[in-house]
Amino acid sequence: MTPEPTTTALAAQHRKEPTYLFSEKQVAEKSEFARRFLDNRTRLNQNVHQADNFLVKRFYNLDHNAEGALPAKYKELMGLVASVGLRCDDCVNYHVIQAFRLGVTRAEQEEAINVALVVGGSIVIPQMRRAYELLSELYSA
Amino acid sequence: MTPEPTTTALAAQHRKEPTYLFSEKQVAEKSEFARRFLDNRTRLNQNVHQADNFLVKRFYNLDHNAEGALPAKYKELMGLVASVGLRCDDCVNYHVIQAFRLGVTRAEQEEAINVALVVGGSIVIPQMRRAYELLSELYSA
Amino acid sequence: MTPEPTTTALAAQHRKEPTYLFSEKQVAEKSEFARRFLDNRTRLNQNVHQADNFLVKRFYNLDHNAEGALPAKYKELMGLVASVGLRCDDCVNYHVIQAFRLGVTRAEQEEAINVALVVGGSIVIPQMRRAYELLSELYSA
Amino acid sequence: MTPEPTTTALAAQHRKEPTYLFSEKQVAEKSEFARRFLDNRTRLNQNVHQADNFLVKRFYNLDHNAEGALPAKYKELMGLVASVGLRCDDCVNYHVIQAFRLGVTRAEQEEAINVALVVGGSIVIPQMRRAYELLSELYSA
Amino acid sequence: MTPEPTTTALAAQHRKEPTYLFSEKQVAEKSEFARRFLDNRTRLNQNVHQADNFLVKRFYNLDHNAEGALPAKYKELMGLVASVGLRCDDCVNYHVIQAFRLGVTRAEQEEAINVALVVGGSIVIPQMRRAYELLSELYSA
Amino acid sequence: MTPEPTTTALAAQHRKEPTYLFSEKQVAEKSEFARRFLDNRTRLNQNVHQADNFLVKRFYNLDHNAEGALPAKYKELMGLVASVGLRCDDCVNYHVIQAFRLGVTRAEQEEAINVALVVGGSIVIPQMRRAYELLSELYSA
Numbered sequence: 001m002t003p004e005p006t007t008t009a010l011a012a013q014h015r016k017e018p019t020y021l022f023s024e025k026q027v028a029e030k031s032e033f034a035r036r037f038l039d040n041r042t043r044l045n046q047n048v049h050q051a052d053n054f055l056v057k058r059f060y061n062l063d064h065n066a067e068g069a070l071p072a073k074y075k076e077l078m079g080l081v082a083s084v085g086l087r088c089d090d091c092v093n094y095h096v097i098q099a100f101r102l103g104v105t106r107a108e109q110e111e112a113i114n115v116a117l118v119v120g121g122s123i124v125i126p127q128m129r130r131a132y133e134l135l136s137e138l139y140s141a
Numbered sequence: 142m143t144p145e146p147t148t149t150a151l152a153a154q155h156r157k158e159p160t161y162l163f164s165e166k167q168v169a170e171k172s173e174f175a176r177r178f179l180d181n182r183t184r185l186n187q188n189v190h191q192a193d194n195f196l197v198k199r200f201y202n203l204d205h206n207a208e209g210a211l212p213a214k215y216k217e218l219m220g221l222v223a224s225v226g227l228r229c230d231d232c233v234n235y236h237v238i239q240a241f242r243l244g245v246t247r248a249e250q251e252e253a254i255n256v257a258l259v260v261g262g263s264i265v266i267p268q269m270r271r272a273y274e275l276l277s278e279l280y281s282a
Numbered sequence: 283m284t285p286e287p288t289t290t291a292l293a294a295q296h297r298k299e300p301t302y303l304f305s306e307k308q309v310a311e312k313s314e315f316a317r318r319f320l321d322n323r324t325r326l327n328q329n330v331h332q333a334d335n336f337l338v339k340r341f342y343n344l345d346h347n348a349e350g351a352l353p354a355k356y357k358e359l360m361g362l363v364a365s366v367g368l369r370c371d372d373c374v375n376y377h378v379i380q381a382f383r384l385g386v387t388r389a390e391q392e393e394a395i396n397v398a399l400v401v402g403g404s405i406v407i408p409q410m411r412r413a414y415e416l417l418s419e420l421y422s423a
Numbered sequence: 424m425t426p427e428p429t430t431t432a433l434a435a436q437h438r439k440e441p442t443y444l445f446s447e448k449q450v451a452e453k454s455e456f457a458r459r460f461l462d463n464r465t466r467l468n469q470n471v472h473q474a475d476n477f478l479v480k481r482f483y484n485l486d487h488n489a490e491g492a493l494p495a496k497y498k499e500l501m502g503l504v505a506s507v508g509l510r511c512d513d514c515v516n517y518h519v520i521q522a523f524r525l526g527v528t529r530a531e532q533e534e535a536i537n538v539a540l541v542v543g544g545s546i547v548i549p550q551m552r553r554a555y556e557l558l559s560e561l562y563s564a
Numbered sequence: 565m566t567p568e569p570t571t572t573a574l575a576a577q578h579r580k581e582p583t584y585l586f587s588e589k590q591v592a593e594k595s596e597f598a599r600r601f602l603d604n605r606t607r608l609n610q611n612v613h614q615a616d617n618f619l620v621k622r623f624y625n626l627d628h629n630a631e632g633a634l635p636a637k638y639k640e641l642m643g644l645v646a647s648v649g650l651r652c653d654d655c656v657n658y659h660v661i662q663a664f665r666l667g668v669t670r671a672e673q674e675e676a677i678n679v680a681l682v683v684g685g686s687i688v689i690p691q692m693r694r695a696y697e698l699l700s701e702l703y704s705a
Numbered sequence: 706m707t708p709e710p711t712t713t714a715l716a717a718q719h720r721k722e723p724t725y726l727f728s729e730k731q732v733a734e735k736s737e738f739a740r741r742f743l744d745n746r747t748r749l750n751q752n753v754h755q756a757d758n759f760l761v762k763r764f765y766n767l768d769h770n771a772e773g774a775l776p777a778k779y780k781e782l783m784g785l786v787a788s789v790g791l792r793c794d795d796c797v798n799y800h801v802i803q804a805f806r807l808g809v810t811r812a813e814q815e816e817a818i819n820v821a822l823v824v825g826g827s828i829v830i831p832q833m834r835r836a837y838e839l840l841s842e843l844y845s846a
Contacts (some may be wrong), residue, residue, distance in 0.1 A: 006275045044270040047277055055255045055267075058344055061825050062337070069812035074779045075820055082824045083266070087652070088228070090267040101813040107774035114619045115780055118768050119787045121544025122627045123647070126654040128610040128620075130826040136611055185693040196678045197692075199485055202309055203478070204686045205399050210389035215356045216397055221400045222360040223367040224687070229651070231690040248351035258363045259345050262826025281628055326834040338821045338833075345827045356522055364829070369511070369777055370792070372831040396478045403685025404486045405506070408513040409477075412466040486682050492671035497638045498679055501645040505683045508646040510793070513684075530633035537760045538639055541627050541645045542655075545768045546788070549795040551761075552749040559752055576751055626760070
């Protein structure tokens with residue numbers, strides 16, 4: 001979803017886009033799981049985009065990873081930890097894919113998920129299991 | 142689910158049923174998303190009804206919108222805000238449909254969802270996205 | 283916390299401030315509970331204000347009740363329902379006070395809390411109990 | 424809080440009160456932690472009682488342990504597990520005290536808390552720590 | 565998933581396995597709902613098993629019902645209450661099946677779910693409804 | 706709390722302790738907020754330690770930051786993000802202090818909190834406010 005230009009004028013000066021090693025298209029070609037997730041997400045976001053709700057656009061604009069005090073890679077993994085801990089499958093998929101695109105290794109992804117497992121307990125195991133399925137497809141040889 | 146008559150004698154005196162502009166059947170004819178949800182809900186509720194559990198019946202009886210100090214329309218939207226904030230898809234579908242049946246406009250539904258988005262953060266975006274799909278079907282010309 | 287002027291230029295056009303019947307000062311004079319809460323909140327917010335974090339300022343700016351499709355009064359009560367349901371005492375205090383300032387009656391506040399009680403279950407009773415203490419002070423003769 | 428008589432006519436037939444080994448007064452004499460909690464709870468509940476809200480009374484009436492398919496003792500511990508898992512200190516205190524009054528041993532209380540620790544993760548440790556303080560006072564020689 | 569032998573040496577001394585009346589295979593033959601859940605769980609767990617993550621293995625080893633101060637049957641129902649209260653469908657399915665395997669009656673399962681319904685509120689009704697579907701299959705004549 | 710030696714034999718081989726720039730004592734001398742928190746935590750943990758519960762000891766042993774695929778510094782910040790997102794004040798205090806001890810800058814701490822603010826919404830603002838008070842004391846000149 002393209003953020004509206006008007007309120008992002010100032011924001012843009014504060015942002016440096018992270019460098020992605022892979023495009024969403026490449027991710028979708030590598031993993032069937034990722035492809036289904038991304039296709040569905042795109043379809044639903046078009047719907048939201050069309051509604052053109054002012055506050056939603058401002059919120060989407062806020063929810064945007066950029067280089068800052070912390071490397072984008074670690075912020076993506078922080079989003080992953082929060083998503084597993086709060087048990088949101090769509091959010092987990094999104095952050096696993098974004099972290100993969102930024103060159104995060106599988107071992108790093110697993111370790112981030114482990115932080116959420118200890119913090120969040122066995123109730124997060126269903127999210128962890130499904131995340132491992134996505135990891136297996138993304139990091140297969 | 143029809144509440145058991147015995148414990149609702151007193152309760153009935155306190156209740157004034159809200160006026161619905163549309164029946165569930167009309168909603169199901171308008172939106173394929175709503176139809177699937179309502180059919181599944183009916184099927185599962187029959188199952189619960191058959192079990193005839195005393196406390197469940199009392200709880201269902203409690204969980205009932207009625208005119209009171211607040212108009213039913215706004216109480217329905219309060220249920221929607223809580224459902225998005227607590228990230229319960231089935232609950233979101235239910236309250237979006239009930240609000241639609243009470244004549245709530247799409248702009249009002251979006252604004253209620255916005256309250257939940259700001260309060261609940263980006264973790265509620267998956268629920269919001271799916272709610273927008275239902276809104277699009279219900280409020281299509 | 284005064285939102286930063288730069289990003290709110292456009293936002294301002296979309297906003298109509300609600301009319302408050304009472305100032306925060308009047309609320310603090312009426313209720314000792316409210317006074318303690320407001321004093322502590324002001325003290326902590328000054329701290330956040332001083333830090334001058336860009337994203338925090340943008341988020342505070344987003345989290346702002348204004349007249350829109352829904353009357354400010356009902357949006358405040360929606361914030362209350364979400365706060366009780368998500369069990370955040372500070373948030374409950376804030377919305378009870380704001381609703382009071384907008385002229386919401388005690389019966390309306392109680393009914394909004396009831397929505398959260400049914401949705402959120404007995405686990406929200408501690409928040410409800412403390413909210414009733416605040417209500418008693420605010421609505422005393 | 425005494426439940427209102429009118430709606431509990433039928434309910435009463437379904438209830439068999441559990442047998443408590445200790446009164447609340449005895450618990451308060453044994454543990455200073457328990458005394459403070461019970462005094463505060465009584466004070467706040469009087470406030471709720473005075474408000475005389477119809478739905479609140481019905482909900483309080485619903486939230487009542489009684490012998491049924493499961494012994495009251497294990498239902499109390501189930502309430503404890505849910506309270507630790509959902510991280511509600513007041514609820515934890517209440518269920519620890521009720522379980523103590525029903526003759527539950529300290530080892531049984533600890534094992535119930537362990538279920539919640541594994542399910543809920545390290546985020547519940549603050550509740551667990553405070554529960555252990557109450558346990559130490561209640562089960563001291 | 566077989567826990568790794570090395571760290572469980574001591575743990576094993578503390579454990580007494582509960583006696584199951586039914587194998588997972590028998591459960592899958594009785595209920596189509598259970599079969600689909602167990603097949604999917606096994607497939608996803610193989611994936612996790614293959615990853616051979618050290619901390620995950622230690623956590624799985626921790627998350628294990630065994631006779632202790634409390635009978636395994638009641639600990640399983642405590643896991644069920646926490647799972648309904650925290651609204652985790654996979655966890656609910658798991659504990660309903662394990663409780664069934666330990667000889668828990670349907671009335672006992674329903675009463676445990678009722679504890680979670682009162683504690684967790686109407687937001688847990690979707691999990692309750694789906695649990696009732698599984699109960700109907702497992703306890704059919 | 707010292708983990709029991711028996712089950713940590715293998716674990717120890719997998720762990721490399723992170724290097725702390727400051728001791729807990731130095732942190733307590735710098736910040737009155739931190740001192741109160743650490744004193745209270747120590748007192749409550751002694752209580753838990755005395756109880757000598759087997760599973761609790763194993764869980765504490767699991768919940769331990771160590772160098773691995775990810776630097777300890779970023780794992781501490783991941784714990785912070787999860788703690789703010791799940792709204793646990795004690796956990797927030799703990800991770801802010803640990804991150805400070807590992808040499809994390811204030812800007813890095815704020816950015817991690819921002820991730821949680823966007824993910825978790827305005828409901829986490831009370832935790833954020835209190836975290837800023839601790840940050841102000843820890844990072845004062």
